[in-house]
Amino acid sequence: MRLAITGADGFLGWHVRVLARALGWPRPATVTRADLVDPAAVAAAVKGADVVLHLAGVNRGDADDVVAGNVEPARSLAEGLRRCGEPPRRVVYANSVQAGNGTVYGSAKAAAAELLATAAGGDHEFVDVRLPNLYGEHGRPFYNSVVATFCRLLADGAEPEVREDRELDLVHVLDAAAHLTGTTLQGPWDPAMPALRTRVALLRDRLAMFAGVYAGGEIPPLRDRHDVRLFNTYRSHRFPERGPVPLPRHRDARGDLVEAVKAHGGGGQTFSSTSRPGVIRGQHFHLAKVERFVVLRGRAQINLRRVDGTGTVRFAVDGSEPAFVDMPTMWAHNIVNVGSEELVTLFWTNELFDPARPDTWAEAVDRPGRAAAGVA
Structure with a gap:
């Protein structure tokens, strides 16, 4: 599978690259931020790819930054696809379940999807994947997910605060990577993206239990795949500062x-x-x-x-x-x-x-x- 990726250095992009590495696929071509201001550079980067994954975007910031950070990369990718002499078979957009919900972010994600769908035409298939909340190793605190934020705070010895105890559907980012790439091979991933449904307070308590048990070097109870992946996510925020433990x-x-x-x-x-x-x-x-x-x-x-x-x-x-x-x-x-x-x-x-x-x-x-x- 020959992949081309926008946002390759981001949270989801890194996990896609790790998955490609494990599967033995060629190293993905990357469409950089600099490329995304030049449709000709975009066309050159995606030429010959089987699949283009559009992962670039902005989750947080002021309204203008959120709109520009999601719409403009999609616009540039769309123009680059039109100019590409050897277009990819499929364009996959990492959209959000919040698309079209009336918020600035949701509206920007929906507008980006429309630009890419229009550019697809009959040259390639366009797949609009609406992703829920993603969590996983090396997420960016206070940006990627509440899981990353809670893990960072617990790793620093702080007590996470629950401001709104709402219900969440959490999907591990490697499962999302498998879904986006369409892999059918079996491994420690599930392209069906099984979600953990929980409340924010329950998530905080679960991670706090992991942190408390692991503080003494002991392994907490890992009852299911989400326990394992949440624990691995927490551990990623303890490494490499927590080196050899006597x-x-x-x-x-x-x-x-x-x-x-x-x-x-x-x-x-x-x-x-x-x-x-x-x-x-x-x-x-x-x-x-x-x-x-x-x-x-x-x-x-x-x-x-x-x-x-x-x-x-x-x-x-x-x-x-x-x-x-x-x-x-x-x-x-x-x-x-x-x-x-x-x-x-x-x-x-x-x-x-x-x-x-x-x-x-x-x-x-x-x-x-x-x-x-x-x-x-």
Whole structure:
């Protein structure tokens, strides 16, 4: 699938790029903000694409900014599509359920949809997807969603305030990405976009419970897929500031005992590995799986890089002072034995390993490349 994306650096755009990475699709072409002021540049960027995803837009701001930030990019994309000598088969617009509701934002989203629908004509299919509230990893607080705002406040030790206890339908952003791209492949995503219906106060209490249990290094109860994804969203706001977390060591005449994982409401799967000096394990990322590393003997370095990012986070860990590091979702990670003796590492995941759906996508931390399903 050859994708071209507007708004590729935004919250939804990044998750679309992560999904494309996991599926092994070519790197999406991006239509930048600079391109969107030049229809000729737009035409060049979308030429040859199978699908154009129009994700660019403005959620918040004064009325003029909201109107301009949604209507003008759509107008420029529409003109670029008209000029394109090799137009895409399909144009998909990430619209909102608020479109046409009479608000400034809703009216701007509806106007953008009309511009794109008119430009489609008979050259390509136009798909208008009205998305509900999206949440997920690395959302922007006070902008993308109330989930991101609550997670940021809780991560900072503040208590979120509920100003209006209304009902919400929440969809994980990776499910929205799967729906927009039309993928039929199975994985840790659901293109049907199953929604969590909740109230704002209940959402706040649920996230506060996660934060309270996780503050002590314990894993909260993860009863369903939304619990897992909400917990992963909260964890994304704790990383990388929360690095290796020391574990209590109980020592007596018999030796040492270290409590590596305490999971409330579920067991998951625990396994261990040994690694010779210089050996690298990992080199992959997960989309939904919660995974913990604990070095019990030897010295290691844990390296992480956000998918499609460039900066690398590195943690030194030593079995003489056991600590856990939880792998954030959508970050490529590995563990390297940097010592002179055998490395013994304990791993825990919140789910049993399923070879048919491993949620393990190969990607080198220090050599960004095309991802493919596999287990390291």
